[in-house]
Amino acid sequence: MSVKIIENSSGTIRPSEGYGPILRPTARETYSLRQQIFELVRASGRIARAKIARTLNISPGSVTALTAELISDGFLREVEEISREISRGRPPVALELVPDALYVIGVKLSDEVHTATLTDFGGNALASASQITNADKKTANQLLLETEVLIKKVCESAKLPQKSISAIGVGISGIVNYTTGVVSWSPLLEDLDTPLGNIFSTHFETPVCIDNDANVLTLAELWFGAGRALSNFAVITIEHGVGMGFVSDNRLFRGAHSMGLELGHSKVHLDGALCRCGQRGCLEAYLADYALAREASTALITPPTKRQNLNDYLKDLYEMAKLGDQASLKIFKRAGRYLAVAISNVIHLFDPKLIILSGKPMQYEFLYDEEMQTEMRSLALYKSRYDTQIEIQSWGSMVWARGATALALTELTKTVVVEGH
Numbered sequence: 001m002s003v004k005i006i007e008n009s010s011g012t013i014r015p016s017e018g019y020g021p022i023l024r025p026t027a028r029e030t031y032s033l034r035q036q037i038f039e040l041v042r043a044s045g046r047i048a049r050a051k052i053a054r055t056l057n058i059s060p061g062s063v064t065a066l067t068a069e070l071i072s073d074g075f076l077r078e079v080e081e082i083s084r085e086i087s088r089g090r091p092p093v094a095l096e097l098v099p100d101a102l103y104v105i106g107v108k109l110s111d112e113v114h115t116a117t118l119t120d121f122g123g124n125a126l127a128s129a130s131q132i133t134n135a136d137k138k139t140a141n142q143l144l145l146e147t148e149v150l151i152k153k154v155c156e157s158a159k160l161p162q163k164s165i166s167a168i169g170v171g172i173s174g175i176v177n178y179t180t181g182v183v184s185w186s187p188l189l190e191d192l193d194t195p196l197g198n199i200f201s202t203h204f205e206t207p208v209c210i211d212n213d214a215n216v217l218t219l220a221e222l223w224f225g226a227g228r229a230l231s232n233f234a235v236i237t238i239e240h241g242v243g244m245g246f247v248s249d250n251r252l253f254r255g256a257h258s259m260g261l262e263l264g265h266s267k268v269h270l271d272g273a274l275c276r277c278g279q280r281g282c283l284e285a286y287l288a289d290y291a292l293a294r295e296a297s298t299a300l301i302t303p304p305t306k307r308q309n310l311n312d313y314l315k316d317l318y319e320m321a322k323l324g325d326q327a328s329l330k331i332f333k334r335a336g337r338y339l340a341v342a343i344s345n346v347i348h349l350f351d352p353k354l355i356i357l358s359g360k361p362m363q364y365e366f367l368y369d370e371e372m373q374t375e376m377r378s379l380a381l382y383k384s385r386y387d388t389q390i391e392i393q394s395w396g397s398m399v400w401a402r403g404a405t406a407l408a409l410t411e412l413t414k415t416v417v418v419e420g421h
Helices: 033-044 049-056 060-072 140-158 196-204 213-224 289-298 310-322 326-350 370-379 398-418
Strands: 002-006 076-080 093-097 103-108 113-120 125-132 165-172 175-177 182-185 208-212 232-238 242-248 354-358 389-393
Touching: 033 049, 033 060, 033 093, 033 398, 049 060, 049 093, 060 076, 103 140, 103 213, 103 398, 113 140, 113 398, 125 140, 125 398, 140 165, 140 196, 165 196, 165 213, 165 398, 175 208, 182 196, 196 208, 208 213, 208 398, 213 232, 213 242, 213 398, 232 326, 242 326, 289 310, 289 326, 310 326, 326 354, 326 370
Parallel strands: 002 389, 103 165, 165 208, 232 354, 354 389
Antiparallel strands: 076 093, 103 113, 113 125, 175 182, 232 242
């Protein structure tokens, strides 16, 4: 088991590479042939009909008929196949998605800055925008109005009318039922059990899919990053909360009620520190940024001033730790031990091939130093302590919104491409 720090480029793709999960043949068996063909073309970028037939083990005639339908419907088009071989005669023909067939927007709602990305049907990010907000809890209507401003910004940046948007994906922190669009609890919302999906879709007059923000970050890796070719991996996010997304058999796992994997609210200390969810002893009450700041205040280290935001305060705390301040260093070391517990629990429960750690606090190396790694190995069972790879990704804030576009693209694949609605 080793920790690797890498610069991540999730969200940057070339049309010839495709996007979306690269599914194994057995993972497609429950799909209609039309959907299997469409998703194979999407994942391949460009692919010839003959290769589609071989990959899916179906007749060339079926491929010809179904791709003709997809071309007629405006979702696929014929292009010259990219080939290194020089041959005489007519260039071989391949198929690819029509980029301007549909447009979607992905939104990440936050307690500091909302972000949005507008993407075409070919998976190309055309424009991005951000909207500063405050950390106060809001009503659903207030959050809607802020989102409306953001969507207007990103459409103007892309020079597209808002009516051209076919679906919107939204990522928000908290407990979210992806199937119903109901947010049971979120630190951003005043009320419980908010039907945010219905509120947003009614207002914008377009399908809106809502999911937990850790899931949309995982989707960014699964759809646009190196995770496309991985059948099994986990993403742990550490920001103002602690979240987790998990991919099994090339698919995002959500649980029976579409609300699973709340790693941040798994209990690590009975009757322990107060979490922002109202319960005690949650993992995030020891590991999230607000938990580190609270611990610093308890340790009689100067608390943040009214003008100093949490990120700046933690940076100052980190600098003190680097200079050898033992009280500051102890705070990061303690959080690192809880991170080791979290990672070992994820390994034991899900046995992932790869765990990706992401979030602003991961810039503080005391959280994952050799002492933390030793603790993690001691907690993991013999075999898994060597086989699981751990990476720390330096994703930017827009990648969350990029992942939210995958929610919208999934919805369009199901309702427009497959069902024809």
